Amino acid sequence: MTPRKKVKGLVAATITPMTPDGKINLPVIGHYVDYLVNEQNVKNVFVNGTTGEGLSLSIQERKQLAEEWVSQGKDKLDHVIIHVGALNLPECQELARHAAAIGAGGIAVIAPFFFKPTNKDELVAFLQKVALEAPEVPFYYYHIPPLTGVKIRVEELLDGIKAQIPTFQGVKFSDTDLLDLAQCINKNETGEFEFLYGVDEQLLGALAIGANGAVGSTYNYLGRQTNLMLQAFAKPDFALAQQYQFLIGEFLNFVIKLGFGVAQTKAVMTFVSGIPMGPPRLPLVDASSEFIAKAKAKLDSIVWPDGN
Numbered sequence: 001m002t003p004r005k006k007v008k009g010l011v012a013a014t015i016t017p018m019t020p021d022g023k024i025n026l027p028v029i030g031h032y033v034d035y036l037v038n039e040q041n042v043k044n045v046f047v048n049g050t051t052g053e054g055l056s057l058s059i060q061e062r063k064q065l066a067e068e069w070v071s072q073g074k075d076k077l078d079h080v081i082i083h084v085g086a087l088n089l090p091e092c093q094e095l096a097r098h099a100a101a102i103g104a105g106g107i108a109v110i111a112p113f114f115f116k117p118t119n120k121d122e123l124v125a126f127l128q129k130v131a132l133e134a135p136e137v138p139f140y141y142y143h144i145p146p147l148t149g150v151k152i153r154v155e156e157l158l159d160g161i162k163a164q165i166p167t168f169q170g171v172k173f174s175d176t177d178l179l180d181l182a183q184c185i186n187k188n189e190t191g192e193f194e195f196l197y198g199v200d201e202q203l204l205g206a207l208a209i210g211a212n213g214a215v216g217s218t219y220n221y222l223g224r225q226t227n228l229m230l231q232a233f234a235k236p237d238f239a240l241a242q243q244y245q246f247l248i249g250e251f252l253n254f255v256i257k258l259g260f261g262v263a264q265t266k267a268v269m270t271f272v273s274g275i276p277m278g279p280p281r282l283p284l285v286d287a288s289s290e291f292i293a294k295a296k297a298k299l300d301s302i303v304w305p306d307g308n
């Protein structure tokens, strides 16, 4: 596999735009790419994940979305990572082959969560079979135990992983267990792997522990502010970085209390960006107009340290 530039900084977990009648809305994606790059300064995307309702889409839809993101992102985005996880191996493998064929910059796989792997060996055996279908594409394990219920510790998974999955590139770590993350980073002495953190409200803690970057839903519409937090952290100006994290947390704490998930993320992105993200797909249902009004008022009330 040819070495490529490592993923650093923010990765937007993309939303899947849908038409009012629930079909995927591909023509919006070109504008979406420009918005991320120009307005949010976010140049990496993670497609068909949780925020993208990947597990609620058909295989055909997932392929169309992957193709559109890769083609619209050409010469604009640094990395397009496609999530190819599914509940069954053949579909994961088909999506991995497809991602490789269209030139995706990386693939990621969630643990299957109906019949679940019960230990590290079972999980790695599954991931390995998917990775083998895309032997030239960097591979990420997508660790999100709050949704999959698969709690196998990542630090255990790392032992010997490169021998089993030669394309292994890193982990999208969407869990609050910072002890596990810290152990992973401690094991990654040579820095060969990337650890991309996925709990946006506590990213600063993960950065302090050594996360290389972050994948999340809020970078679609709070990418600019989160980038300023990363800059303050790198400077280092920890007091300023904390101010950003506290304000991001203030918004998320507010919306989480109202009930916050992918449907609400679609609504927030629509009012912030002006790009119509449309409704979510069942079983998710639209955010209420009350939620939208309150979330908008809250976001508008926040004065960011840079005065914007």
Ligand SMILES: CC(=O)N[C@@H]([C@@H](O)[C@H](O)[C@H](O)CO)[C@@H](O)CC(=O)C(=O)O
Pocket (backbone or CB within 6 Å): 013, 014, 046, 048, 049, 050, 051, 052, 147, 174, 198, 199, 200, 201, 215, 216, 217, 218, 252
């Ligand atoms: C459970 C969940 O959806 N987590 C989000 C976070 O970005 C989350 O929306 C954010 O931290 C707000 O709670 C990401 O980790 C998911 C993600 O990156 C994805 O869409 O694949």
